[in-house]
Amino acid sequence: MTVHDMRGNLATHATRTFTDRDVGSLQGVAFHHSAGSTGGLDKFLSIARYHVGPNHISGSGCPGICYTMGITSEGEVAIFHPLEAKTWSHGNANRSHVGVLVCGDFSTPGHDAKEPTPEQLWAVCCVALAFRSAFGVGFGFAGHFDFGKPRCPGTTIETMVRAMRTHVVQPHDTGSLDTLGAVQTALAKLGHTPGTPDGIMGPKTRGAICAFQKAAGLTVDGVAGPRTKAAISKALADAT
Numbered sequence: 001m002t003v004h005d006m007r008g009n010l011a012t013h014a015t016r017t018f019t020d021r022d023v024g025s026l027q028g029v030a031f032h033h034s035a036g037s038t039g040g041l042d043k044f045l046s047i048a049r050y051h052v053g054p055n056h057i058s059g060s061g062c063p064g065i066c067y068t069m070g071i072t073s074e075g076e077v078a079i080f081h082p083l084e085a086k087t088w089s090h091g092n093a094n095r096s097h098v099g100v101l102v103c104g105d106f107s108t109p110g111h112d113a114k115e116p117t118p119e120q121l122w123a124v125c126c127v128a129l130a131f132r133s134a135f136g137v138g139f140g141f142a143g144h145f146d147f148g149k150p151r152c153p154g155t156t157i158e159t160m161v162r163a164m165r166t167h168v169v170q171p172h173d174t175g176s177l178d179t180l181g182a183v184q185t186a187l188a189k190l191g192h193t194p195g196t197p198d199g200i201m202g203p204k205t206r207g208a209i210c211a212f213q214k215a216a217g218l219t220v221d222g223v224a225g226p227r228t229k230a231a232i233s234k235a236l237a238d239a240t
């Protein structure tokens with residue numbers, strides 16, 4: 001899998017430009033399909049030309065191709081815009097998510113539409129994990145189906161995105177909670193009562209971990225394992 005930087009090579013609108021969004025407030029990556037034919041990087045050139053002209057999204061044309069990245073039929077990844085660009089011509093649909101276009105029409109599996117290629121599915125996984133790795137465990141995986149378009153990007157990628165949501169946790173992504181003392185300090189900041197942060201597991205600390213786990217919807221076992229630490233990290237990040 002190769003990443004191609006297509007910034008500057010794609011058609012843009014003569015006068016309109018994308019507004020900026022706050023990268024720090026991005027909440028996840030959202031996958032789409034192109035609802036058109038399969039193809040390579042040249043396909044993205046033609047989609048960009050289509051988006052900047054009068055189209056189904058905007059009668060006066062969009063500022064540019066309305067996604068941040070794309071994945072070709074062979075699983076090549078292309079970058080269209082910097083993350084700061086809110087890649088949507090109107091409304092706030094892409095304020096919170098990074099739009100990734102997967103080339104092909106996957107809306108009606110089993111009919112005349114195509115399925116994503118194995119290379120595309122691999123790239124979807126890699127892109128999702130790259131963002132998770134860069135932004136942390138709280139960074140979400142989504143599809144257009146989460147935003148009122150049930151057939152985008154099709155059943156196969158939707159199933160994969162939902163599975164990744166459930167199963168992908170990066171055990172190492174536990175922030176700075178390497179020691180029990182750090183966990184105790186963090187729990188106290190979150191309003192729990194683990195007692196003095198002494199790095200020693202006692203009834204107060206175990207109780208505080210249980211209370212956090214219960215509130216976070218985790219398995220309540222009183223052990224600060226990778227999932228619990230990751231959730232504490234996220235709660236801390238959300239609280240600051």
Ligand SMILES: [Zn+2]
Nearest residue numbers: 032033144152
């Ligand atoms: Zn879509």
